[in-house]
Amino acid sequence: MMRTIPFNQLQETLYHQTMDNGLDVYVLPKKGFNKTYATFTTKYGSVDNHFVPLNGSEDVKVPDGIAHFLEHKLFEKEDRDVFQDFSKQGASSNAFTSFTRTAYLFSTTQNVMQNLETLVDFVQAPYFSDESVEKEKGIIGQEIEMYNDNSDWRAYFGVIENMFHKHPVKIDIAGTVESIAKITKESLYTCYETFYHPSNMVLFVVGNVNPEEIMSFVESNQAAKSYKDQPPIERFFDKESQRVAEKKKVLPMSVQVAKCLVGFKEPNPGRQGRDLLKHELSINLALDLMFGQSSENYETLYNEGLIDQSFSYDFTEEENFGFSVVGSNTSSPDELAERLYSMVEEFSKNPIDEDQLERIRKKKIGSFLRALNSPEFIANQFTRYRFNDMDLFEVVPVLEELTAKDVESAVKGHFKEESFTVCQVVPK
Amino acid sequence: MAIIPHEKSSCGGLTLHKIQTEKYKTTTVVMQFKSRLSEETVTKRALLPYVLQSGTENYPSSKALRTELEKLYGATLGVDLAKKGDFHIMTFRMDFANEKFLSEDKPLLKKALGLFADVVMNPKKVDGAFDSSIVDKEKRTLKQRIQSIYDDKMRYSNMRLTQEMFPNEPFGLHVYGIKEQIDQIDANNLYEYYEKVCNEDEIDLYFVGDLDEISIKDLVTDLFPLKERTEASSAITEKAPLEVKEREVQEEQEIKQGKLHMGFRSGVSYADDDYYALQVFNGMFGGFSHSKLFRNVREKESLAYYAASRYESHKGLIIVMSGIEFKNYNKTVDIIKEQLTAMQNGDFNDEEMNQTKTMIRNQLLETVDDAKGMVELLYHGVVSQKLRSLEEWLDGIDAVTTEDVKRVADQVKLDTVYFLKGEGAE
Numbered sequence: 001m002m003r004t005i006p007f008n009q010l011q012e013t014l015y016h017q018t019m020d021n022g023l024d025v026y027v028l029p030k031k032g033f034n035k036t037y038a039t040f041t042t043k044y045g046s047v048d049n050h051f052v053p054l055n056g057s058e059d060v061k062v063p064d065g066i067a068h069f070l071e072h073k074l075f076e077k078e079d080r081d082v083f084q085d086f087s088k089q090g091a092s093s094n095a096f097t098s099f100t101r102t103a104y105l106f107s108t109t110q111n112v113m114q115n116l117e118t119l120v121d122f123v124q125a126p127y128f129s130d131e132s133v134e135k136e137k138g139i140i141g142q143e144i145e146m147y148n149d150n151s152d153w154r155a156y157f158g159v160i161e162n163m164f165h166k167h168p169v170k171i172d173i174a175g176t177v178e179s180i181a182k183i184t185k186e187s188l189y190t191c192y193e194t195f196y197h198p199s200n201m202v203l204f205v206v207g208n209v210n211p212e213e214i215m216s217f218v219e220s221n222q223a224a225k226s227y228k229d230q231p232p233i234e235r236f237f238d239k240e241s242q243r244v245a246e247k248k249k250v251l252p253m254s255v256q257v258a259k260c261l262v263g264f265k266e267p268n269p270g271r272q273g274r275d276l277l278k279h280e281l282s283i284n285l286a287l288d289l290m291f292g293q294s295s296e297n298y299e300t301l302y303n304e305g306l307i308d309q310s311f312s313y314d315f316t317e318e319e320n321f322g323f324s325v326v327g328s329n330t331s332s333p334d335e336l337a338e339r340l341y342s343m344v345e346e347f348s349k350n351p352i353d354e355d356q357l358e359r360i361r362k363k364k365i366g367s368f369l370r371a372l373n374s375p376e377f378i379a380n381q382f383t384r385y386r387f388n389d390m391d392l393f394e395v396v397p398v399l400e401e402l403t404a405k406d407v408e409s410a411v412k413g414h415f416k417e418e419s420f421t422v423c424q425v426v427p428k
Numbered sequence: 429m430a431i432i433p434h435e436k437s438s439c440g441g442l443t444l445h446k447i448q449t450e451k452y453k454t455t456t457v458v459m460q461f462k463s464r465l466s467e468e469t470v471t472k473r474a475l476l477p478y479v480l481q482s483g484t485e486n487y488p489s490s491k492a493l494r495t496e497l498e499k500l501y502g503a504t505l506g507v508d509l510a511k512k513g514d515f516h517i518m519t520f521r522m523d524f525a526n527e528k529f530l531s532e533d534k535p536l537l538k539k540a541l542g543l544f545a546d547v548v549m550n551p552k553k554v555d556g557a558f559d560s561s562i563v564d565k566e567k568r569t570l571k572q573r574i575q576s577i578y579d580d581k582m583r584y585s586n587m588r589l590t591q592e593m594f595p596n597e598p599f600g601l602h603v604y605g606i607k608e609q610i611d612q613i614d615a616n617n618l619y620e621y622y623e624k625v626c627n628e629d630e631i632d633l634y635f636v637g638d639l640d641e642i643s644i645k646d647l648v649t650d651l652f653p654l655k656e657r658t659e660a661s662s663a664i665t666e667k668a669p670l671e672v673k674e675r676e677v678q679e680e681q682e683i684k685q686g687k688l689h690m691g692f693r694s695g696v697s698y699a700d701d702d703y704y705a706l707q708v709f710n711g712m713f714g715g716f717s718h719s720k721l722f723r724n725v726r727e728k729e730s731l732a733y734y735a736a737s738r739y740e741s742h743k744g745l746i747i748v749m750s751g752i753e754f755k756n757y758n759k760t761v762d763i764i765k766e767q768l769t770a771m772q773n774g775d776f777n778d779e780e781m782n783q784t785k786t787m788i789r790n791q792l793l794e795t796v797d798d799a800k801g802m803v804e805l806l807y808h809g810v811v812s813q814k815l816r817s818l819e820e821w822l823d824g825i826d827a828v829t830t831e832d833v834k835r836v837a838d839q840v841k842l843d844t845v846y847f848l849k850g851e852g853a854e
Contacts (some may be wrong), residue, residue, distance in 0.1 A: 010453075010529055032451040034431075081727065083717040090786040092716070109793040110786075138730030145685035146733055146751045147811040151579050151638070254682040255579040257572055293495040297708070302490070308569045329576055359495070363502030366525045369453040370504070373799070428682055 015211035022199025036207025037375035044195035045100040065175015158423035163265035242267035266322030268347035282410035377406040441654025442631040455637030456799035465598040473603030477507035483552035513665025513742025545651035560615035704824035706833035711784035754853035
């Protein structure tokens, strides 16, 4: 049965239905938009490299980069390339792989139902051949090299790599030229069959659409496919120490301006649902208070020439890992690292100013409203939240109820000396 | 009803554009300043918006300004620079929540616009000039911004290609200006330049949002007391001439992937009737995943992850970009040239044409789902002095024939092949 979930203050209504095979479908109608945007996402990303295959009895480890490789290969069928099907129907399609998700998507201003059918059907009908797997290695090899030359990407992955001893989040999403060389047709099928069952997936449609029409289409589309119920997927992650694996890394590259990123590894991940939402929002509020453009710290660092407009910060947490990253292009990477650390330390020692918290809370609510202008944001973030048992539309209520005490205790739990690390890119 | 409900009127020294829509949860304000690109002003222009957003008479520091923005439910303020044809555009943007979606009912527009006007019209002053401590800080940041172009190899290669294609012309300048000129700028001469900008630049101010109840014009007249422009701007961009000799430029850096950037001249710009055909040509050549470049360079030969072309609407250029292994340089260049020849020979079918037209239509309609995109589309009309409604545009694309595409393709001339490769690579 289709459920209707209204959000009165936001003047939005969300529609939800769980299909018999376990597929969750959500529709958010957006009046006045030309575009319809749809994502079909599996809860399967680069970190899921150790698991028990469907119908298997023993756990397996698969090559680094295979989730991303699979994403590329799903577009290719025996007789055609699905990119072309979409573009003939006036849609542009794409896909991406993150640490924890693989999403297939299209956006279009016409033939919505036909494109939706293409999306659901192509993801649910894999075709891998030895020849096409080999051919893809050249393309992905160039994708990997492109990122290897990208100093921002290298700094970001460098700081994550520093944090973790064993957790696969430390591995580049696309893998390496060496690791993808080991990928075979068979290993792709193993991953596909384990992780692409409808009960592990979410379909989200946002745009100028009719929810009933979409639900009934998906219902009959899925009913015509013979999925057997699948037991919960067993995934394995080694226990991580709270301590970071490496305190500092310096990467000499062909750049003129140095970069310095500092990171804090979340010492106690494992939260889900409202707990995770509260924690994530608390740390993000704290980062705004510490380093936002209205903060004293930002003013000081900028005035002293230690940061420029590239300065940024973010915290993210998933089921079994989390981290915050802060940093900028800088003329003095060592000094910046030290200063950032001592600013965090100082902040954690003091109580939070209620007036400032109130202001940042308002800012966050405004940013959330702004984000709702974007169909892409809604579909992608809603799905990410859903996979962590959180509800995107709870963001404003949770922001409104967070107290200074909540933020203080989240800060004390997250920012620790042993969870701190630095990665710098410096001119060669 | 028009797809873009656009109302335009003259309002003192600026042109006011109002786009009424209930699509968004926020209101967007965009102010564009247009002047000719020139070596004398390019660096001052690159610095000015950053100085303006660093303090006003009422909010004398960036911190004070940002604090105020946060109080307005996180209104955003941003500045930007762009090159559109022969013009150097400074952009100021603000976006703030529509209070009807908040659990509070104080109207935000008046306050937010007041703050926006403060930034543009009422900068912090010391002795009749800018505050030199602000100017010095922003000079330092600008130097770093210019240097960091080098660090992004795709942007760097684009900049180098443009420099090589237009060595002695303003179009060859980068919008961030010239590093060596920064030291000559001070609080006084920059302020003089600011006054000139206020008096002489062509200024367009856009509002996008649910604005029905508000008298924007009165507010704007009050908040932006700009002198009427003395002469109507008649300047347009000079198209890049088609007589060129093919050149090759190679450079080495310590990198892992070669960046191949090829610059072509098309002789067609936004105001031309052939602009529609140029768009369709580009779409089939390298604009989409069904294009010749994507299919041949990436899918067929596995030479690259990306291989695409894009067009510059005002100068009349087409730029092809691809990231490849150093050793595949000759092969890739040959394949790209073959694709152009194929286009010139009319080696494409109706299906490719229709697919391309559908995708362009899609792109245009999607662009106007976004407030910034809508403003961007309308502003092309200002820069080229040819206002085109979206309906007209869509019809124009629809009417393009095979002959039109061939005619445009025939005109396209390769100018410069730029290749950034690894040190010591063959």
